[in-house]
Each structure stands twice: as structure tokens, then as C-alpha cells.
Amino acid sequence: MTAHSAGTAATDVRDDSVRELESAFRGTLVRPADEDYDTVRQVWNGMVDKRPALIARCAGAADVISAVNFAREQGLPVAVRGGGHNVAGSGVCDDGLVIDLSPMNGVRVDPGGGTVRAEGGVTIGDLDHETQAFGLAVPMGVVTATGIAGLTLGGGIGWLRRRHGLSSDNLISADVVTADGRLIIASAEENADLLWGLQGGGGNFGVVTSFEYRAHPVGPDVFLAFVVHAGTDAAEALRFYREWAGTAPDEVSSFAILWHAPEIDEIPAEHHHAPIVVYLAVHSGDGAHAQQDLASLREFGSPIADLSDTLPYLEVQQFFDADYPAHEMRYYWKSHHLAGLPDDAITALVDLNENSPSLHSTLDVWQLGGAFGRPGPGDTAFGDRSAPFLLGIESNWERPEDDDACVEWGRAAFRALEPFSTGAQYLNFPGLYEDPDEMLRGSFGANFDRLVACKNRYDPTNLFRLNPNIPPT
Ligand SMILES: Cc1cc2nc3c(=O)[nH]c(=O)nc-3n(C[C@H](O)[C@H](O)[C@H](O)COP(=O)(O)OP(=O)(O)OC[C@H]3O[C@@H](n4cnc5c(N)ncnc54)[C@H](O)[C@@H]3O)c2cc1C
Missing domain, CATH: 3.30.465.10 (Uridine Diphospho-n-acetylenolpyruvylglucosamine Reductase; domain 3)
Incomplete structure (x- = not known):
């Protein structure tokens, strides 16, 4: 399974129209015949292999204006690319114009x-x-x-x-x-x-x-709690995490991650590649309180490793970087805002992790609340903030021949945890945008109609539609 039209040649836009755009363009225009076309059209998710007709690598706002006008006048589909990390690959498209802002990094x-x-x-x-x-x-x-x-x-x-x-x-x-x-x-x-x-x-x-x-x-140092529990203790570790998460101060943001142990020296060899639960919590407040605020999380049960440490904030920000290589791996991510984490949800999560077809996949329980939870549902378009947890379902794998099994595992996890959802999903973990209507209405709730009014005012012809699309009326 690949998110593209396999083997199709990208439609070429007319030379004279591209020359006209080029004369008003400070950045670079990349077309299918250009040497760097295959590099520039790549996005992070290796599942995505799309062939745009033209890539406008913008140097500034003037280039963006020219590119938007060009796409509208030529009737081309438009993809907008920032960092190219959308999991569904919406920063690139087949046969249209990619407005690529990656050179604009001031x-x-x-x-x-x-x-x-x-x-x-x-x-x-x-x-x-x-x-x-x-x-x-x-x-x-x-x-x-x-x-x-x-x-x-x-x-x-x-x-x-x-x-x-x-x-x-x-x-x-x-x-x-x-x-x-x-x-x-x-x-x-x-x-x-x-x-x-x-x-x-x-x-x-x-x-x-x-x-x-x-x-x-913030920083320069923060405290990172990094505690690993064996899969045999997974359910108990998650039940403890559920209670602990409700007591942590706002300076702490944490996850409980169901995963398989990587082959690293800090984790005993007998656990390598076996199911684990990892607590990761960052305390970004006063260092003097950090150890105390995270003590009970570290003291619970019989962890197989505790790698907690005071680290530069910049290093903590890079903590996961190596786990998410661009282009070479394949990814399918979904989510649920969870109304709670009852025992039945924990049982489902432990079972899914034990039966995951890929050792790279994870089920991430993000602790919410605190400053995240305070804005009212209508204060920003994001919507309701009442859920205590967000479940990130990350199916991550290496080989194209595993596509079907790994996408199906992600979908099975989504279905299994649906009974515990508030009905909202996190739109930055969008699967392949397969159920946009359900995803948008459930996630935006009462904000949906206001978003439609905004769309009507700023993009009434739906030029920008390769996204969680709010349809204009
Ligand atoms: C490895 C990895 C880790 C992640 N971790 C987190 C995380 O910790 N927290 C979290 O919240 N999310 C996380 N995400 C999800 C992330 O928020 C989304 O994938 C997001 O879309 C990435 O933005 P981008 O600019 O890189 O994407 P792109 O693929 O470049 O763009 C995605 C979409 O955003 C819109 N867009 C991009 N640039 C612009 C622009 N300048 N103007 C208007 N629209 C634009 C377009 O609709 C485009 O289709 C992660 C994703 C990855 C791949």
C-alpha cells in the first residue's frame, strides 16, 4: 500500500506559463525533468510517493503570493509544505503545485x-x-x-x-x-x-x-524522568500512571508509552524486543522541586531501568529524533482523546502492544490537563480540552510488504479504543484522512460551523483543500 498513484507521470504545466511565473520568482521552481525533483518531492513518511507537476520553493512572501495566484489561475491542486512531516503526506500532491516553504526558515x-x-x-x-x-x-x-x-x-x-x-x-x-x-x-x-x-x-x-x-x-536544564517497566507489569504500571497523572503539577508533562524494548545496554538483555511500558516525564519548572515532584513515578513497582537525569532542554527536545527517520520508514498514525483510562482500556492497550506486527510501533498515552486543559472549547478552533489523556496510535514499520498488516493494526487499535474516546481525535495524527467528515465533526464539535464561516470568508473556492478539509458552503 502506497499513498500515491503508482507509476503515473506527473502532469506537466505549460512551459510559457511556468516561464512567466519564473520571471517573478526569487526562489526556485522544480519540475519533473529536473535533477533534484525526486529529492525535493520527498516527504517524511516513506509510504508517500507523490509526483507534483511543479514545486515552488519559495524564498519569501512575494513568492508565495505568485505561487498562490499561479495555482488559482491554472486550476491546479495545491499542497502547502512547511516541514513535510504530515503523517498522511498532505504537504505534497499528484499532478498539482506544491507551495514549499522549507527554504523560508528565518x-x-x-x-x-x-x-x-x-x-x-x-x-x-x-x-x-x-x-x-x-x-x-x-x-x-x-x-x-x-x-x-x-x-x-x-x-x-x-x-x-x-x-x-x-x-x-x-x-x-x-x-x-x-x-x-x-x-x-x-x-x-x-x-x-x-x-x-x-x-x-x-x-x-x-x-x-x-x-x-x-x-x-525555560531551561537551560530540565529534569527528565525515564523509567522502564517490563511487559509482565504493564497493566499495573498503567493503572498506577492513571492515578499519578491526576496529581502531577503543571510543570510536568508526561507519557506512558507501550512499546517493545530496544537493544540498548541500559535495558537488561533478556527484555530486548519484548513488550515494555515506558514512563517519560519532563519537569520544566524549578529544578529544586523536580526530583521531589517526580519521585513517586520513579519509585513505583520494580522498574527494569531508570535512566532519569537532569539534561539540557535542547537535548530533551531531541530525545526521540533518531526513532523517526525520514523517507526510509513507513508510518500510519491515529488518535483518540480518551475520556479516562478504565481497566478495560488498559487491557486492550496491553493486548494490542503484545500483538503488534512491528517492534517499532507504539501506543502513547499523553497526559493532558494543566495549561492545555484550561481554555474553553470555543476559545480556539482546537475544541474541547476536557479529556485527561490523548492516545496516540503509532504504527511504524520498515518494509512495504508489511504495509497491510501494519495499517490494519493501527486501525484495529483505533476501533478497540473507540468506546473510551470522547469522540474527538487529534488532527495532526490523521491516519490517511480516510474518514474526514467523522474526524472533523467529532473533533471540532460546536466549533465546526464557525470554521465553515471562516472558510467561506477566506477560501470560498476551497483552493486549500489537501488538509483536514473544512468544506465551504
Ligand atoms: C516524527 C513526528 C513527530 C511528531 N511529533 C508531534 C508532537 O510531538 N506533537 C504534535 O502535536 N504533533 C506531532 N507530530 C505531528 C505533526 O504536528 C504534523 O505531522 C504536522 O502536520 C507537521 O507539520 P509540517 O509543517 O512538518 O507538515 P507538512 O507536511 O509540511 O504540512 C502539513 C499540512 O500543514 C499545512 N501547512 C503546512 N505549512 C503551512 C503553511 N506555512 N501555511 C499554511 N498551511 C500549512 C498544510 O495543510 C499541509 O498539508 C509529529 C509528526 C512527526 C512526523
Whole structure:
């Protein structure tokens, strides 16, 4: 199974129209005959192999405006690419135009004002590098090659979520090129409905050329609790985690991850490749309290390893990087906001992990609440924040011949945990967008109609539709 039309040649756009675009373009245009075409069209998920007619690698907002106008006038499908890490591969398309912002990676920190401005192609690693130079951080995700654009527009959850909220909660303003080729500002003062829509409503409303965020004092060191339990203790470890998660202070953001033990020296050899449960918790507050706040999590049961340590925030941000190589591995991710973690849900999770067809796959129980949970459902497009946990279902594998089994495992996990869901999913873990209507209505709830109104205002012809698509009326 590959998310493309196998073997098809990309449609060529007319030479004279491309030459006209080129004359007004500061970045580069890449076409199927170009030497770097196969490199530039690649996205993170090795399952995705799409062949666009043209890739517009933009150098600035003027290029984005030219590219948007070109796509509209030529009637081409449009994919918008930030970091290229969308799991369903929505940053690239067959036979259309890719508006690629990855060359736009400038970051400017205002340390005095506690704000940061970052262009649309910036990665989490770029942003962390610049902000930590001033002892600041913007809440982002947990793998540094991920683009801030797609992540923020879908919400953005990471190690600071319970202390400072979602990435999108920290979005102050954005520069947006709309479908009619205008650049407008979305902020509390101008086009406030658009700012609201960008806070979780995805890439539906235009191309964001730059994001302005609030940044917070973090680090340079934080405390990471990293505790491993054997699969034989998995159910008990998850029951303890369920109770503990409700008592942790907001400085702590954590996961319980059902996985298979990697072959590393720190884990006893008899557990290698066997099911495990890992507690990972970051305490980003006062170092003097960190050990105490995480003591009970580390003391529970009989862990087979405890690798907890005080580490630079930048290092913690890179903790998972090596586990998610680009291009060479294949991925299918789904999610549920869980209304709780009752024993039946735990039994289902343990069973799924034991029967996973790939040792790389994980079931991630993200602790929510804290600053993440405080905004009301209508405050941002993201929607209801009441769930205490988010379940990330990550099917990760290596060989194309395992596609069917691994995608089916992800779908089986989604079905098995559905009875425990609030009905909302996290749209940045979207599978292959196979049930968009159910996914969007369940996730946005009462915000759905307001998002449609926003879509009607900023993209009434649905130029930007390769995303969790809000249909205009
Ligand atoms: C390894 C890995 C780890 C992850 N970890 C986390 C995590 O910790 N927390 C979390 O919340 N999510 C996480 N995610 C999910 C991530 O948030 C999404 O995959 C997100 O879409 C990635 O953004 P991107 O810019 O890299 O994606 P792209 O594929 O470039 O873009 C995805 C979509 O976003 C929109 N888009 C992108 N750029 C723009 C722009 N400039 N203007 C308008 N629309 C745009 C488009 O609709 C596009 O289709 C992770 C994903 C991966 C692959």
C-alpha cells in the first residue's frame, strides 16, 4: 500500500506559463525533468510517493503570493509544505503545485518582549536553537525535524503543554496569503476570526508565511524522568500512571508509552524486543522541586531501568529524533482523546502492544490537563480540552510488504479504543484522512460551523483543500 498513484507521470504545466511565473520568482521552481525533483518531492513518511507537476520553493512572501495566484489561475491542486512531516503526506500532491516553504526558515527573537517571529518553513529544531540562546522556548512537539507550521495549525502538543499550553495557544499573530493572493495579518486586532481558525483549524484558510509566538523562560536544564517497566507489569504500571497523572503539577508533562524494548545496554538483555511500558516525564519548572515532584513515578513497582537525569532542554527536545527517520520508514498514525483510562482500556492497550506486527510501533498515552486543559472549547478552533489523556496510535514499520498488516493494526487499535474516546481525535495524527467528515465533526464539535464561516470568508473556492478539509458552503 502506497499513498500515491503508482507509476503515473506527473502532469506537466505549460512551459510559457511556468516561464512567466519564473520571471517573478526569487526562489526556485522544480519540475519533473529536473535533477533534484525526486529529492525535493520527498516527504517524511516513506509510504508517500507523490509526483507534483511543479514545486515552488519559495524564498519569501512575494513568492508565495505568485505561487498562490499561479495555482488559482491554472486550476491546479495545491499542497502547502512547511516541514513535510504530515503523517498522511498532505504537504505534497499528484499532478498539482506544491507551495514549499522549507527554504523560508528565518527566526527572530525579541527577548525583551518575550516573543518570537518564525517563517513558515521553520522546524522545531530551528526555533529551539534560536529561542534557547535567550533562555526562552515556545511549546512545540517532541521531534525536532517536524515543521512548526503544520504542527501549530493543528494544535501542537509537546513537553511544555501542561505548563504553557498548545503551540497554537501561544500564537499571537500570523501573516497569511489568502486564496485571492492577498497578504493579510491575523491577530487579536485584525481578522481575529482568522487567528481563531489558525489555532487548530489546520491549513484551511491560506498559506502562513510567518508566525508570531509568545515565548517563555525555560531551561537551560530540565529534569527528565525515564523509567522502564517490563511487559509482565504493564497493566499495573498503567493503572498506577492513571492515578499519578491526576496529581502531577503543571510543570510536568508526561507519557506512558507501550512499546517493545530496544537493544540498548541500559535495558537488561533478556527484555530486548519484548513488550515494555515506558514512563517519560519532563519537569520544566524549578529544578529544586523536580526530583521531589517526580519521585513517586520513579519509585513505583520494580522498574527494569531508570535512566532519569537532569539534561539540557535542547537535548530533551531531541530525545526521540533518531526513532523517526525520514523517507526510509513507513508510518500510519491515529488518535483518540480518551475520556479516562478504565481497566478495560488498559487491557486492550496491553493486548494490542503484545500483538503488534512491528517492534517499532507504539501506543502513547499523553497526559493532558494543566495549561492545555484550561481554555474553553470555543476559545480556539482546537475544541474541547476536557479529556485527561490523548492516545496516540503509532504504527511504524520498515518494509512495504508489511504495509497491510501494519495499517490494519493501527486501525484495529483505533476501533478497540473507540468506546473510551470522547469522540474527538487529534488532527495532526490523521491516519490517511480516510474518514474526514467523522474526524472533523467529532473533533471540532460546536466549533465546526464557525470554521465553515471562516472558510467561506477566506477560501470560498476551497483552493486549500489537501488538509483536514473544512468544506465551504
Ligand atoms: C516524527 C513526528 C513527530 C511528531 N511529533 C508531534 C508532537 O510531538 N506533537 C504534535 O502535536 N504533533 C506531532 N507530530 C505531528 C505533526 O504536528 C504534523 O505531522 C504536522 O502536520 C507537521 O507539520 P509540517 O509543517 O512538518 O507538515 P507538512 O507536511 O509540511 O504540512 C502539513 C499540512 O500543514 C499545512 N501547512 C503546512 N505549512 C503551512 C503553511 N506555512 N501555511 C499554511 N498551511 C500549512 C498544510 O495543510 C499541509 O498539508 C509529529 C509528526 C512527526 C512526523
